Amino acid sequence: MSRPEETKQQPRREPTASLPxxxxxxxxxxxxxxxxxxxxxxxxxxxxxxxxxxxxxxVAVVGLSESSKAQVNQQLAALGTNLLTATAGNSFGGEQAQxxxxxxxxxxxxxxxxxxxxxxxxxxxxxxxxxxxxIESGGIGVNAATESLKDTVGLEIAAGQWLSPATGQFPTxxxxxxxxxxxxxxxxxxxxxxxxxxWLGDRWFTVIGILDPSGLAPELDSSxxxxxxxxxxxxxxxxxxxxxYETSSDASVEAVRDVLAATVSPSAPDEVQVSRPSDAxxxxxxxxxxxxxxxxxxxxxxLLVGGVGVANTMVVxxxxxxxxxxxxxxxxxxxxxxxxxxxxxxxxxxxLGGIAGAVLGILVTxxxxxxxxxxxxxxxxxxxxxxxVTVLVGVVAGIFPASRAAKLAPTAALxx
Amino acid sequence: MSTPPQVHAxxxxxxxxxxxGEGGTEASRVVALDAVSLTIAPGELAAxxxxxxxxxxxLMHLMGCLDTPTEGLLEINGIDVSQLDDNALSAVxxxxxxxxFQQFFLNPTQTAVENVADGLLYxxxxxxxxxxxxxxxxxxxxxxDRLTHRPGxxxxxxxxxxxxxxxxxxxxxxxxxxxPTGNLDSRSSAEVVxxxxxxxxxxxxxxxxTHDLELAEQFPRQIQLRDGVIVADEMATA
Ligand SMILES: Nc1ncnc2c1ncn2[C@@H]1O[C@H](COP(=O)(O)OP(=O)(O)OP(=O)(O)O)[C@@H](O)[C@H]1O
Ligand SMILES: [Mg+2]
Numbered sequence: 001m002s003r004p005e006e007t008k009q010q011p012r013r014e015p016t017a018s019l020p021x022x023x024x025x026x027x028x029x030x031x032x033x034x035x036x037x038x039x040x041x042x043x044x045x046x047x048x049x050x051x052x053x054x055x056x057x058x059v060a061v062v063g064l065s066e067s068s069k070a071q072v073n074q075q076l077a078a079l080g081t082n083l084l085t086a087t088a089g090n091s092f093g094g095e096q097a098q099x100x101x102x103x104x105x106x107x108x109x110x111x112x113x114x115x116x117x118x119x120x121x122x123x124x125x126x127x128x129x130x131x132x133x134x135i136e137s138g139g140i141g142v143n144a145a146t147e148s149l150k151d152t153v154g155l156e157i158a159a160g161q162w163l164s165p166a167t168g169q170f171p172t173x174x175x176x177x178x179x180x181x182x183x184x185x186x187x188x189x190x191x192x193x194x195x196x197x198x199w200l201g202d203r204w205f206t207v208i209g210i211l212d213p214s215g216l217a218p219e220l221d222s223s224x225x226x227x228x229x230x231x232x233x234x235x236x237x238x239x240x241x242x243x244x245y246e247t248s249s250d251a252s253v254e255a256v257r258d259v260l261a262a263t264v265s266p267s268a269p270d271e272v273q274v275s276r277p278s279d280a281x282x283x284x285x286x287x288x289x290x291x292x293x294x295x296x297x298x299x300x301x302x303l304l305v306g307g308v309g310v311a312n313t314m315v316v317x318x319x320x321x322x323x324x325x326x327x328x329x330x331x332x333x334x335x336x337x338x339x340x341x342x343x344x345x346x347x348x349x350x351x352l353g354g355i356a357g358a359v360l361g362i363l364v365t366x367x368x369x370x371x372x373x374x375x376x377x378x379x380x381x382x383x384x385x386x387x388x389v390t391v392l393v394g395v396v397a398g399i400f401p402a403s404r405a406a407k408l409a410p411t412a413a414l415x416x
Numbered sequence: 417m418s419t420p421p422q423v424h425a426x427x428x429x430x431x432x433x434x435x436x437g438e439g440g441t442e443a444s445r446v447v448a449l450d451a452v453s454l455t456i457a458p459g460e461l462a463a464x465x466x467x468x469x470x471x472x473x474x475l476m477h478l479m480g481c482l483d484t485p486t487e488g489l490l491e492i493n494g495i496d497v498s499q500l501d502d503n504a505l506s507a508v509x510x511x512x513x514x515x516x517f518q519q520f521f522l523n524p525t526q527t528a529v530e531n532v533a534d535g536l537l538y539x540x541x542x543x544x545x546x547x548x549x550x551x552x553x554x555x556x557x558x559x560x561d562r563l564t565h566r567p568g569x570x571x572x573x574x575x576x577x578x579x580x581x582x583x584x585x586x587x588x589x590x591x592x593x594x595x596p597t598g599n600l601d602s603r604s605s606a607e608v609v610x611x612x613x614x615x616x617x618x619x620x621x622x623x624x625x626t627h628d629l630e631l632a633e634q635f636p637r638q639i640q641l642r643d644g645v646i647v648a649d650e651m652a653t654a
Contacts, residue, residue, distance in 0.1 A: 019495060021503060022510040023540035032537075039525045327521040330482060332510020332538035334503050410482040414517070 022332040029337070033344025036317065037352070047313035048353025050306025051393060055354045055386045057299030059361025061292055062382035064368055071374040072282060079154060079215045081278040082253050086244045086264040089273045098240040099272070103264045104146060107244050110263055112252035117152040118241030119220070120144040122231055124201040126173070126224045128183055140179045141223045142200060143242075144231035152245045153217045159187035160209030167208055168227020171234055173200060174209040176221040183224075185210065200224060201235045216277040217245070306353060307393040314346050314401035318408075325405055326413030339406035346398025347391055354390030358383050425491070426590050426621045427456040427479060432488035434474050434644075448474040450644040451488065456623060458589070461616040463632035464625045466641035473594070475641065476625045480513050480592050481505040493589040510538045514583030516593035520575045522567040528554055528578045529563045535582035546585075553581040556618075557611055573604025580611060584620055591615075591622045597631060609634050 024032070037044040086107070088099045100106070104118040124142040149155065150162045161167075163174055175185060175198075185196050187210050196207040205226065214220050231237035244264055248256045253276070261272040318325070325338055333341075362378050369376045431451040437444040448471045456462060466472050477483040478490060481497050484505070490498045493512050497505065509515075514535065522531045532550035533543070541549075554560055557577040567575050576596060583591050593612065597605035609631070616622050624635060632638045640648040 019504070019507050019511060020540070022506040022538045024538055025540060025542070028537060028543065035523075035525070039523075323519070323521055324523075327515075327517075328538075329506070330480065330509060330513075330515045331535060332506050334506040334538075336503075337506075337538065411477045414482070 022334050022337070024333070024337050029340055029344065032341050034348050036321070036341075036345050037348055040317075043313060044349055044352065047309045048306070048349050048356065050302055050309045051350050051353030051390055052306070052357035052360060054299045054301075054303030054306050055357025055390060056360035056364065057295055057302055058389075059358050059378065059382055059386050060364040060368075061295040061299065063361060063365030063376075063378040065292055066377040066379055066382075067365060067369040067374045068372075070377040071369075071372075074375060075215055076278055076281060079278065079281075080247070080250075081276070082247050082250050083153065083216050083277055084246055084248075084253065084257055084260060085217075085275050085277060086246075086260050087273045087275070088242050088265070089271045098238075099242065099244060099264055100267075101239045101241075103241050103244050104148075106263050107246050107260070110246075110248075110256060110259060112248040112256055113246050114248055115148055115152040116244060116246040117146045117149040118144075118228075119146075119149060119225075119243045119245070120228075120231065120237060120239065120241045122201075122226075122235045122237045124235045126179070126183065126205075127199040130199045130204075138182045139222060140182060142173075142231075142235065143220075143223045143225055144228050144235075144237050145174075145225040146228055149225070149245065152247055153214060153220070155214055155217075155220070156212040158210045158212045159190040160207070162209055163225065163227045169229045169233070170227075171200070171203055171205045171230060172208045172227070173198060173205045174211060174225045175207055176211050176223050176225070177213040178222040179224050180207075180210040182222075198224070200226070203234060215281065303389065303393060307350070307397045310346055310349050310353075310394060311397035311401065313349065314342060314398055315404075317345070318342060318401045318405040321405075322408065322413045325408055326410055326415075329410035329413060335406040338408075339402045342402035342405045343395065343398040346402065347394030350390045350394030350397065351387060354387050357390075358386050361386075425455045426458050426460070426493055427454070427623075428489070428491040429454045429479075430489040432475075432478060432490055433486050434471075434478060434483070435486045438486065448644050449478070449485075452641075452644070452646055454639065454646065454649075456590070456621060458621055459616070459619055460637060461612065461622045461635050462624070462637040462639055463635040464623055464639050464641060465629055465632035466627065468627060469643075470641040471644040472625050472627070472641055474644075476592055476594055476623075479590070479623065480515060481508045506538070511586070512589050514586065514588040514591040516576070516580050516583045516591065516596045518595035518598040520567070520579045520599070522575055522578060522582075524567050527564045527566055528559060528570070528581075531567070531578055532581045532585050535585040539586060549585055550581070553585040554578070556584070556615070557581045571604065572600050573607050576600060576604070576608050577611060580608070580615070584615060587620075589621060591620055593622060593624045595626055596624060597626075597628075605631070 104116050107113055107116040120143060122142045122144060126140050126142055145163065147163055147165065147168060158177065175183065183198055185207055189196055190207065190210055197204045198207055232239055257274055260274045261269040265272050328338060365378050366376050430453050432449055433451050434449040436446040436448055452475065464472055464475060478485055481492065485498050488498065489496065492508055495508060497508055529547055529550045532553050533546035536546045536549065551563060554563055557580055559574060559577055559581065562570060562574060570578065597608050600608060612622055612624065626632055637651050639646060
């Protein structure tokens with residue numbers, strides 16, 4: 001065994017040839033790191049609180065956004081994505097444009113179209129009774145509707161019945177959910193068979209049905225629908241639809257979309273707005289971005305504060321536990337053992353807070369989603385990412401106090 | 417100028433010097449140990465005694481590899497420790513030296529067995545083996561019936577016996593006890609002194625550091641320190 005010449009720093013014989021290094025098994029290292037926390041549970045809980053809140057916010061944000069997305073997807077699956085609407089926009093002059101009288105019939109003639117329906121707005125107003133001040137219309141529009149509207153849009157009847165060829169000729173109305181609410185006509189009232197009437201135009205109309213809120217055509221919720229013929233007979237309706245609804249097979253939606261405007265209004269296709277309501281619904285799920293951003297920001301700040309809290313706890317802990325450090329050095333702990341102990345403790349504190357936070361975040365998501373009638377969806381990656389972040393926070397928070405503990409000279413640590 | 421190093425000595429110090437505040441002003445420079453030479457043979461039970469400020473703690477820290485000398489040679493069980501780095505010194509402490517402190521330094525949340533087992537924590541011995549050996553060590557110090565008691569449930573004398581068990585659990589070649597009776601009443605002190613004699617009789621080499629000459633005289637050898645110099649080194653006649 002020849003030693004290189006340059007070791008003249010060490011003039012004496014090789015000292016540790018026979019001596020194994022001090023060592024601490026990984027399991028023991030973990031136990032030692034967690035022990036300090038177990039000895040002061042209240043402090044551990046308090047210092048993990050900030051982290052817990054931060055992770056709870058992050059998990060809840062992701063959970064709620066995923067849950068609402070799942071809700072929208074469920075809704076879309078139920079409602080379908082094959083409904084298109086063509087609406088008369090504003091003409092060049094600025095006044096409300098009209099669609100041709102035969103627009104619905106034209107749309108029905110497009111090959112892949114399965115169903116088509118029209119809605120035409122009237123100038124009539126609707127009131128609870130004939131004594132209400134005519135200016136207080138309550139924002140309820142009166143629209144003529146074709147009988148095919150219910151099936152085309154997928155309207156559900158909350159109570160009563162839909163317009164039929166017979167009832168559509170007479171002064172009868174079906175109210176959207178919001179309109180019924182504003183007019184004080186409840187589904188129970190309709191179901192009870194009590195004749196319900198509203199003052200519509202300049203005569204009494206019998207309410208024969210109330211609709212559920214519509215997922216794809218929310219504009220119908222605040223409207224009173226009357227039969228096409230009745231509108232022409234009693235409300236001076238000119239027969240021009242303002243919106244045409246149509247459905248086709250999913251595969252042909254795009255093809256229909258391309259020709260819809262020209263079909264509905266061959267003379268002024270540019271004035272027609274074609275839209276797919278399911279797109280708007282899907283987009284709505286993403287429109288809470290500002291709120292999400294705010295919560296994410298709060299979560300990040302909370303994590304930062306939590307990290308500072310853990311760092312602070314560790315600094316105090318190192319100061320208080322000088323003798324323990326000294327004892328461990330005397331028992332053979334290396335600087336690295338001491339550093340890892342305190343680093344491990346910081347990570348344990350942080351991760352414990354993170355686990356509590358993840359549980360809290362899942363709970364918040366579950367409660368909120370249940371109250372909103374959403375499915376509960378907390379993606380695993382969010383929990384994994386949250387816990388990953390807490391490990392990182394723990395390491396960053398622990399690195400300074402841990403290296404201070406490690407640098408402490410054994411003699412200084414043992415002196416009181 | 418001094419005897420050649422004894423290869424088999426547990427401790428061999430030659431011209432050991434420790435200066436504090438070197439590099440600072442001349443006024444702040446303190447020579448805590450001044451060329452101390454000393455050997456401790458296996459199986460000895462010695463007291464290191466001297467008044468306050470004489471350098472006892474400084475010498476004990478060097479002997480315990482908690483500090484490194486400014487100059488001189490120090491061998492522990494044949495290992496030259498005067499030039500070792502921090503990791504190697506840690507290894508020497510883990511395998512070669514047992515410590516007993518005046519303040520016991522027990523972990524209040526752990527049982528007696530767990531505290532004693534910690535004496536082997538940094539030697540890479542499996543947890544179960546540590547516990548088995550800790551139980552045996554507690555039997556040796558007469559606390560076989562207090563295995564699962566926590567320090568708070570033990571008397572001062574019993575606590576120090578737990579600490580002594582922790583120092584001897586790994587059968588280190590050298591045990592250093594710093595004022596082991598300093599926090600104890602006279603009866604407990606007597607018990608601890610008796611225990612040290614018993615352990616020594618079983619072969620353990622022990623150095624007791626104390627300022628108390630009366631205590632020191634209860635051990636076979638007294639090394640007297642004053643102003644960083646050994647002024648007397650005598651074997652008891654009794
Ligand atoms: N870290 C240090 N820095 C500067 N001087 C020190 C340091 N440690 C010890 N000294 C000095 O070295 C001398 C010896 O101190 P030491 O602690 O070894 O004495 P002691 O014999 O243990 O005394 P006591 O019985 O009071 O504990 C003293 O003068 C002390 O002031
Ligand atoms: Mg001292």
